[in-house]
Amino acid sequence: MDNKGINVEKRREFKDPTTGTDYFIAAPTSDDVRGADWHYSKIYTKSLIDGITTAAEMMDILMRRGITGPEFEQRQKELTDDIYVKVESLRNADDINIKQELAVEVSRARNELYSWNQRLNGPMSNTCEQIADDARLEFLTSCIVQTADGNRVWEEYSDFLKEKNQSLAMRSRFEVTLYLQGLDSDFFDKTPEAQAIKEVEMEIQSRAKQVMDELEKTSLDAVDDTDKVDNKDTENLEVKPTKSPRKKKSLE
Secondary structure, eight states: OOTTOOOGGGSEEEEOTTTOOEEEEOOOOHHHHHHHHHHHHHHHHHHHHTTOOOHHHHHHHHHHTTSSSHHHHHHHHHHHHHHHHHHHHHHHOOSHHHHHHHHHHHHHHHHHHHHHHHHHHHHHTTSHHHHHHHHHHHHHHHHHEEOTTSOBSOSSHHHHHTOSOHHHHHHHHHHHHHHHTTOOTTGGGGSHHHHHHHHHHHHHHHHHHHHHHHHHHHHHHHHHHHHHHHHHHHHHOOOOOOOOOOOOOOOO
8 A cells, every 4th residue: 555545456557658667547536536527517618618519419410411310320230240240250260261361351340330430429529528528538547547656647637738758648548548448458459350360370370380390300300310321331331351461381
């Protein structure tokens, strides 16, 4: 426990993508939540005064322009069902090549669904509600991101807004978003297609190692055979003793 009564062992950890420094996310206090809610209200009111559309108004505009509506929802359902079918096929695939192809197809299908949803999500991100919600998220981020010793990285919300290390600020906001949604930092790596790609890579590495081991064994066996042949040839070479020439008997 640190001097603020925070159990550092239960914090969520992540790294600054630029420096590699470890940072942590602690559970927000009641004061943090109240401050974030107040900030939401303040930004929402300011957005209204500035003439920014609300979510309901934006939906009406998108409906009138045909950007969303029954056709949009039907296509969204088709794309979602397509992902479900491909994921089921991926889970049931045994052949490594088929699994790799299906993993790529699932990834493409997800990208297609994301692009389609952006027809709605893009405009909705510019509404009073979304702007205020982003401000609330940033406020919470400035409150609950800590250093290893349990101290806040940003003492005030204004310090977060002035952060020069934008990679840290963006990473912190992303990690807090996942934390609040109950998602792990590596949840992207846990999708069926990501798991399948890992299995494919492991299988390829295993096969490559097997081939290398067999080549090494073949090479060693060849060396052993060569040594045996050389030794055998050496053994077959007999050194015959040299006979001294017989002396002729002299005639007396």
